[in-house]
């Protein structure tokens with residue numbers, strides 16, 4: 001009985017430590033905010049396999065998509081709606097977000113398809 005309790009407590013402690021260690025990486029949160037002045041940060045460096053969440057903090061809709069306008073094929077993965085798979089496939093509304101997982105290494109420029117003057121870069125290492 002006592003051994004069982006000790007085992008359970010040990011397991012709980014190990015799980016807690018596991019969570020603490022995983023926390024910073026799991027919740028590192030590669031986030032790009034979109035405001036009326038554009039994407040922030042302008043350049044974001046991540047590792048292959050990580051995802052980036054684009055959060056719209058503006059009152060207008062924004063459409064993150066691979067550069068370059070109008071072909072949108074810089075990011076070399078097929079899919080999406082206007083060229084590359086790196087494409088929110090529509091305007092992201094206020095306080096909504098779009099997440100994309102980057103598996104290809106490289107320097108990827110993207111833009112707001114609804115306002116092609118706004119752009120940013122994701123560097124995947």
Ligand SMILES: [Cu+2]
Nearest residue numbers: 069070113116
């Ligand atoms: Cu475009």
